[in-house]
Amino acid sequence: MTLIELLQSLVRIPSPNPPGDTRAIADFIAQTMAAVGCQVVSVAPDSKPEAVSVIATLGSGDPVIMLHAHIDTVPIAADEAGQWSVDPYAAVIKDGRVYGKGSVDDKAPLAAMMQTILNAAARDSLRGTLVLVAAAEEEVGGRLGTRWLADNGHLPMCDFIIVGEQTHNRVATAHKGVMRATVRTTGKSVHATNPDRGINAITAMARAVLALEAYHHQLAERVHPLVGVPTCNIGVIHGGSTANAVPDSCAVYLDRRMIPGEDPAAVQREMQAVIAAVDVAPAQISIGDWLTSNWFDSTVDSPLAQTFLAVVGEILGIDPQPIGYLPGSDAKHLTGATRGEMIIFGPGSYEVAHAFDEYVDIAELEQTQRILQTFIDRTLFHG
Numbered sequence: 001m002t003l004i005e006l007l008q009s010l011v012r013i014p015s016p017n018p019p020g021d022t023r024a025i026a027d028f029i030a031q032t033m034a035a036v037g038c039q040v041v042s043v044a045p046d047s048k049p050e051a052v053s054v055i056a057t058l059g060s061g062d063p064v065i066m067l068h069a070h071i072d073t074v075p076i077a078a079d080e081a082g083q084w085s086v087d088p089y090a091a092v093i094k095d096g097r098v099y100g101k102g103s104v105d106d107k108a109p110l111a112a113m114m115q116t117i118l119n120a121a122a123r124d125s126l127r128g129t130l131v132l133v134a135a136a137e138e139e140v141g142g143r144l145g146t147r148w149l150a151d152n153g154h155l156p157m158c159d160f161i162i163v164g165e166q167t168h169n170r171v172a173t174a175h176k177g178v179m180r181a182t183v184r185t186t187g188k189s190v191h192a193t194n195p196d197r198g199i200n201a202i203t204a205m206a207r208a209v210l211a212l213e214a215y216h217h218q219l220a221e222r223v224h225p226l227v228g229v230p231t232c233n234i235g236v237i238h239g240g241s242t243a244n245a246v247p248d249s250c251a252v253y254l255d256r257r258m259i260p261g262e263d264p265a266a267v268q269r270e271m272q273a274v275i276a277a278v279d280v281a282p283a284q285i286s287i288g289d290w291l292t293s294n295w296f297d298s299t300v301d302s303p304l305a306q307t308f309l310a311v312v313g314e315i316l317g318i319d320p321q322p323i324g325y326l327p328g329s330d331a332k333h334l335t336g337a338t339r340g341e342m343i344i345f346g347p348g349s350y351e352v353a354h355a356f357d358e359y360v361d362i363a364e365l366e367q368t369q370r371i372l373q374t375f376i377d378r379t380l381f382h383g
C-alpha cells in the first residue's frame with residue numbers, strides 16, 4: 001500500500017465527532033501496524049468505550065520518539081453537505097489533491113506517520129523506540145483522548161514528540177490556549193408600556209460588552225513572538241423574550257485566547273475584575289461557567305529538535321525557523337509525556353479543514369513523509 005492509498009483508506013472510514021465512534025478506524029490502524037511487528041494497544045475510557053485510541057510501538061530503548069495524530073474528524077455540517085463537489089468519504093483524487101472529510105485534518109499527517117513507521121519496520125537496525133499515537137477525541141477537546149491516555153499511564157516518557165497538524169510542513173512550537181466563560185445579567189421584567197418600572201438586563205449587559213471590548217484592546221499590549229496577542233471575543237448573546245417586555249435576563253458567551261506564559265488562574269481573576277468593575281446597578285451581573293484549554297510552548301534546543309529543523313530546511317529549501325500554530329492541538333495534553341521537546345508539524349493548512357471540499361496536496365503530503373523518514377533515518381538508524 002502506498003502513502004496515498006493509505007490516506008485514502010483512512011478517509012474512507014468515517015470518524016466524525018460527535019458522535020466520536022472511532023472503533024472502525026482504530027481497528028484498521030491497529031491491524032496495519034500489528035502486521036509489521038509493532039506492539040499495539042487499543043484503549044478507551046469506560047465513560048466512552050467507543051472512543052478508541054491506538055498506541056503502536058516499534059523497537060525499544062532510547063531515544064523514544066512519538067508521532068501523534070488524531071483520528072476523529074469534525075462532522076459534516078448541515079449547511080456544508082450540499083456544497084461538496086465530491087463524495088466526502090470517497091477519497092477522490094483530483095488535480096493533484098486527495099479530497100475528503102479529514103483528508104488534511106488529521107488523516108494526512110497520520111498517514112505520513114504510519115508510512116514512516118511501516119518503512120522503519122522493514123529494516124532491522126532500529127536503535128531506539130518509535131511510538132505512534134492515533135488518538136480519539138481531539139475535535140472535542142481531547143479530554144477522553146490524549147488527556148485520558150496521559151493521565152492513565154498509557155503514554156511512555158519521550159525524548160521528542162511530533163504532533164501532526166496543519167503547518168504547511170513548517171515547525172510550530174507554540175499555540176494559544178482558550179478560556180471560555182459566560183457573563184449573565186439579571187433584571188426585572190415588566191410590561192414595555194412603562195419600562196422604567198423594570199430593570200433591563202440587556203441594557204446592563206451593554207455596559208459589560210463595552211467593558212469587555214476595551215479589555216480586548218488592552219490585551220494587544222501583550223505580544224508573543226510566534227502567536228501574537230491574547231484576545232477576548234464576545235461570540236454569542238441571548239436576552240429577552242419579546243419586544244413588549246423588559247428583559248429580566250441576558251447572557252453572553254466569551255472566548256478568551258491566552259498566549260503562552262499567561263497563567264489561566266490569573267486570566268480568570270482578570271476577567272472577574274473586568275466584570276466586577278462594571279456598574280450595572282440596580283441590575284446584577286456575574287461571570288462563570290469557566291472552561292479552560294491550555295496553551296502550548298516548546299523550545300527547539302535539543303539535538304533531536306535541531307536535527308528535525310535541519311531536515312525541514314534541507315527538504316523545503318528554507319530557513320527552518322519555528323512558527324506559531326494559531327488553532328489548538330493535543331500538544332497541550334502531552335507536556336507531561338516528554339523529557340525533551342515537542343513540535344507541531346504536518347501538511348496543508350487548517351483553513352481548509354472543517355469545511356466542504358477539504359483536501360490535502362499530494363506533493364506536500366509526500367514531502368511530509370519524506371521529512372519524517374529522513375529524520376527517523378538520521379536519529380534511529382545512525383551508525
